[in-house]
Amino acid sequence: MATLHIDGNPYEADPRQNMLQVSLTHGFDLPYFCWHPALGSVGACRQCAVRQYRNEDDQQGQIVMACMVPAAEGTRISIQDEEAREFRKSIVEWLMINHPHDCPVCDEGGECHLQDMTVMTGHAYRRFRFRKRTFTNQDLGPFINHEMNRCIQCYRCVRYYKDYAGGRDLDAFASHNHVYFGRSEDGVLENEFSGNLVEVCPTGVFTDKTLKGHYTRKWDLQSAPSVCAHCGLGCNTLPGARYGGVRRILNRYHHDINGYFLCDRGRYAYESVNRPERIRHPLLHEDAHDTDTHSKPEFCSVDHALKRARDRLHSARRVIGIGSPRASLESNYALRALVGEDHFHNGLPAAESHLVNVALDILRHGPAKAASLREIEEADAVLILGEDLTQTAPRMALAVRQSIMRAPEETARALGVPAWNDRAVRDVIQTDRGPLYIAAADETRLDDAATSVVYRAPEDLARFGFAIARAVHGDAPPVDDLPEEDAAVAQRAAEALANAKRPVIISGTSLGNESLLRAAANIAWALLRREKPAALAWVVPEANTFGAGLMGGRPLREAYQAVSSGAADTAIILENDLFRRTHDVDVERFLQSLKSVIAIDSLRNRTTDRAHVVLPAGTFAESDGTFVNNETRAQRFFQVLAPEEDVLESWRWLGHLESGTAPSEEPRWKELDDVLAAMARDLPELAGARDAAPAADFLKNGSKFPRSPRRFSGRTAMLAHRDVSEPKPPVDSDSPLTFSMEGSVTIPPAELVSHYWSPGWNSVQALNKFQEEVGGANRGGAPGVRLIEPEKATHSFFTDIPAAFTRSDQKYLVLGLHHIFGSEELSRHAPALAERIPEPYVAIGEADATARGVNEGDEIVLRILGRQHKLRARIRTRLPQGVLGVPAGFPGLTGLVFPADGHW
Amino acid sequence: MISMLKTLWLVFKHAFHKRVTIQYPEEKAYLAPRYRGRIILSRDPDGGERCVACYLCAVACPVDCIALDSAEDEHGRRYPGMFRINFSRCIYCGFCEEACPTYAIQLVPDVEMAEYNRQNMVYEKEHLLIDGQGKYHGYNYYKVAGLAIGGKGKGEAENEDPPIDPKSLM
């Protein structure tokens, strides 16, 4: 800690920071534009001017940029200095001479950092009488709106997009006061993290295009802390809702996971909540299994639907429950409680269920800890084994991209260049990058950042991994007959990992190969044996995959067997489209043999179309619940809006089903906390989930926390068309949040933060006030509870090394290739995101394509498990011979369990 | 004593004054143009809707009786798809008019809004939008804003230079 002086008063500060950061942490309102906690300082905007004094006797001092001054011991600055204030005011005045008269029609208005800073500096009237410079805009695709006139040339956008996110198609053009930020020509911004420009840009140049379609100001968005439901990482989000729909997603800072940034799937998938294909009322379909009658399901009242469902349950021989990795822990548990442990299924195909268990067991019984995204960002050597991260766990790819800066940063530090001094650090390290080794089946979007990439079939990737483990530690099993080329790369990777201070090994389930997980574990354990604090990061596909795994249900296959053997005749299917999980034929047979199918889901799908009773489930936005992410962190998400129709959380429906036959009878679960308490008793491993957020009776000064911002408008008119007397706001018995603007005005615990706002700080940068120190930990600790921590004991190495992949002339090994846009079930329904989904295709390696005389775009009929797929060929240079790839989760290709055998 | 007589005299004198009570509703009181009565939404000189759905009136309203929802035409011009004022809550403070950056929302000298049924005090956009400019003539917000809308491209607003060419260094 260093002691330094701001406006004559002493303060303690971390000497590794700069004076802007320190001033903000201590609550000073010092305006700034170009500095960003995640991007560092470049001193470009000249907005954060202060006067610095050499020592106590120096009365003169000089104007400097606070963001470029290290917080060294004894530093003295003055923020209040008259000249410094004038300087800051004149900077805003300059920025404003060309600024358009746009605030009322600007989507940034009301949450604009430029507005805030203008008010903060006191600039009010435009004295400049001449004409304004103007720009034309570009069409940047479905996610981002461009309004270049509003630019203040702070360079944050290109620094984020190119330097931080590795994008290539956004740049600064032209010179002097003509500098233009855009693409070289109109077109979709290619980077998968482009949506963050909305929050990075301090003005209204880059705004959320999906929000524009149903524009609402920040002060009118009812909001609650939520967790992204569209991949296994559990990034924290802040969805905003108005008039019964979700209108946008903002990033919610989680120091250990997503930090300041989300991926575009997470930001834009929300539109699926507002779709017409949502199920909003119960449906009855008595002839659901009679394919000849073509009867249609019919809407009915809640009471009637519950009665019919209960009748069906009571007359059943045996009821089985099928849970889901996209449903919350609470909903899965409520189902398990309803049908009994022995009849509860986790909703996963056997192969995937097994993989998930292998991954969990490695964390449970092994010495390696699960790495958080922040630990990946801080890692100084990373190995990715068999994942195309950008497609399977996008935000993790962004974290990996930062990790390659860690090792070279040491060089800069040795020269005395602090890490926040972004331009200087980049000048020192030039093109030097830290070790990143990738072993993948096909090209990945991170290849450009990698030290080396090997492209192999899954078995060979696993063998490559085992070889690294062996090279790290001699007790690990050797790999016979590894090609020399692979052995050499394995050796180099092993050295890089062993030389690192904080190595991380990443692998996952997307290639469907358990040896990959074992190989990754071996490497981490080998490093641990050499006293390196290695961590493992798993990639799992869905928001609650690990939750479903920890719940301990049986795989789908056993559900199918229970029915085909005649043991069970009724199934409750919870938020699960079985046609996406297993082969059509199996699902058909299963459904056909059931006397009753009760489905609970939010969006219509092929499974709900075949159910006798469908109950409308809340999406993430209308439910309270808990997801367990890839590091086994249980995190709570809260209702953003109270559903108006018959929509209920799935666990509530299950509670209603479990109560007696009379509709008026009390449901089994009255509140979320009841479910959590029962789950903690039944499943001790999940007990931590109860503490993932404060319970519903948590109060601050006797109040709950408001979901609506303080200046929420239209309260007495929004619903006046229905009734001029406004209704009582919905009561929330499940959480310490209210559906109103009233409640505690203090900063809540991080799990309950519904918006970032502070007097004078209306933009997202109000976040500064919600952190222990600016850019640092969430106030009161990062949300969530990790359910599994590593065992101290060492674990003996896995020795089951797979045989090398051998090509066969009769068949190809077909892999499921994942896509950030298209492979996840729910996000496919979001219109803007759907525009980015590629056409289904079959990926063919160059050698195979030449051998079979196939050209790019040719139509190919691929047979997998007796099903024929007509697909266009995409020739891939890196895909190994004998291996094909098809996009996972795409229509027509669902229900395939990869890897599969394919014929063509 | 003297003061009492004075008062009596004053009262007596008033008997011969001109009467101020008027026979409403046959006769109407004069209300100044700036009188804060019924609220209207006006149009700009070109006949376009002035309101740009910026939500400033709604947020300024101390009783929260304005609710609107924005929409956009195919050329990017924003307008309120829904605009509702609950006059049973309005206190005619005029904050909405002061907050409005486009002169769209105006309080006009009309006070005859009484209803037997409170529900009828809820006015939708069709009840609010008039065909003229109201009290403020000549202002057209989109002519000064930098945003391009149908009929006005970039650099065509008042006080604007034509758009620069980002591919040129000069």
Ligand code: SF4
């Ligand atoms: S960028 Fe900010 S200051 Fe500029 S028009 Fe938009 S809201 Fe107003």
Ligand code: SF4
């Ligand atoms: S577009 Fe935004 S982030 Fe980029 S330079 Fe302009 S104001 Fe800064």
Ligand code: SF4
């Ligand atoms: S006059 Fe006052 S109370 Fe009435 S709508 Fe306007 S701001 Fe609201």
Ligand code: SF4
């Ligand atoms: S303040 Fe004016 S322009 Fe803005 S929404 Fe209200 S009436 Fe429309």
Ligand code: FES
């Ligand atoms: S924030 Fe310091 S110069 Fe821009």
